[in-house]
Amino acid sequence: MKGKSANMEKQTITIYDVAREANVSMATVSRVVNGNPNVKPATRKKVLAVIDRLDYRPNAVARGLASKKTTTVGVIIPDVTNIYFSSLARGIDDVATMYKYNIILANSDENNQREVQVLNTLLAKQVDGLIYMGHTISDNLRNELSRSKTPVVLAGTIDPQDDIGSVNIDYRDAIKDVTTRLINNGNKKIAFVSGSLDQPINGQYRLKGYQEALDAAKMPYDESLVFQTEYSYNAGLALWHDIQATGATAAIVSDDELAVGVLDGAVDAGVKIPADFEVVTSNNTKLTEMIRPQLSSIQQPLYDIGAVAMRLLTKMMNKEDIDQKTIILPYDLVKRQSTK
Structure with missing residues (x-):
């Protein structure tokens, strides 16, 4: 058994093995592997045939040690x-x-x-x-x-x-744009749903855009309309009743999976989208088109x-x-x- 298991172990083929089999120097094999044009076509063909037969795979770590990269x-x-x-x-x-x-x-x-x-x-x-x-x-x-x-x-x-x-x-401008559109649609209470506000992208950029749009429309900023949670479908689903309890008629959500959860929570509660409640999400991943109704979104490239x-x-x-x-x-x- 000992001999059999030893034979079953995969043998590591090195650049030395390829050079020996092809009857060329290791430098020539290296030039072929790295695409260096300074190799005769016939030699290149012979070396590539040996590489293929032996299933030689250059060791990226060893190459890195040699090149310091x-x-x-x-x-x-x-x-x-x-x-x-x-x-x-x-x-x-x-x-x-x-x-x-x-x-x-x-x-x-x-x-x-x-x-x-x-x-x-x-x-x-x-x-x-x-x-x-x-x-x-x-x-x-x-x-x-x-x-x-x-x-x-x-x-x-x-x-x-x-x-x-x-x-x-520009996350601040994007959220400001979205909030302004929802205000122009006649919404008086708009929920802002994001991950932790300790994350700069949320607390220092997205929230600022939301506040600036409210200021421009002479609407009060209400902390009870701001929700922090994790970026997940279940978190959005669980949040729906809290959002509904504020009397909000729209929500801006900072993550698509979270937005799908909020949307499904609303639909499960019999709320008509968008007649009674509007939802806009932030990332425009393929989730936005897979859900029904499909989600309006900020389109990030x-x-x-x-x-x-x-x-x-x-x-x-x-x-x-x-x-x-x-x-x-x-x-x-x-x-x-x-x-x-």
């Missing part, structure tokens, strides 16, 4: 199941592939302590750069980032101190936010000149069936 980017994502973040990640991954960077995706579970732990795990893997999508940059995380000297870009996340490069839309963040990071990693590290992309408003 692992060509790897760490991406910290708060919730891998949320369509908002996976839409951003798609743009990140496509640009990373274009520039031949590998991605290590790490889920932080929206937990500050875990974010620091995940960051240190990625730094230990010698990543060349980081994209951070968490909602808040804690002091501990900021200290670790500045100490590591690794280039970092935020995607769909705001740094109130403006130290870290970021790609977003989610794929572009991810793609531009990754391109900004490649510039930082290659020490290219950067015109601006805080990038604001345009947004739009999409009217569907959940608004009048």
Whole structure:
């Protein structure tokens, strides 16, 4: 049995094995693998045939040690199941592939302590750069980032101190636009539903836009209409009765899954959408078109936010000149069936 199990173990094929089988130097194999044109066509063909036969896969870590560069980017994502973040990640991954960077995706579970732990795990893997999508940059995380000297870009996340490069839309203006539209539709009480207001994107940007629209319309700001909860369908569903109890006739929601929960809560209670209650959400993920009635939404260029963040990071990693590290992309408003 001992001999049999040893034979069953997968043998690691090295660059040395390929060079020996093809009867060329390891430098030649390296040139073929890295796409260096300085190889005779016949030699390249012979080496590629051996690579194929032996199923040789270059060791990215070993190549990284040789070049002092692992060509790897760490991406910290708060919730891998949320369509908002996976839409951003798609743009990140496509640009990373274009520039031949590998991605290590790490889920932080929206937990500050875990974010620091995940960051240190990625730094230990010698990543060349980081994209951070968490909602808040804690002091501990900021200290670790500045100490590591690794280039970092935020995607769909705001740094109130403006130290870290970021790609977003103007959340304050977007919410102000939406609130103004709902006011113009005749709504006197509009609920504001978001994640924690301790998260700058909510407390310092979205809420400010909501307040500015109320001020412009000479309407009072009522704290009882402001709801903080987690970004989930069940949280939205559970919140409906509290929203209804305020007498609100409309809601602005900062997350699509949360908005679907609020909408379903209203429909389950027999409320007519949008005649008796209007709902606008913030991210325009595919969820907005899968629900009935379909959700009106702020339209963020989610794929572009991810793609531009990754391109900004490649510039930082290659020490290219950067015109601006805080990038604001345009947004739009999409009217569907959940608004009048």
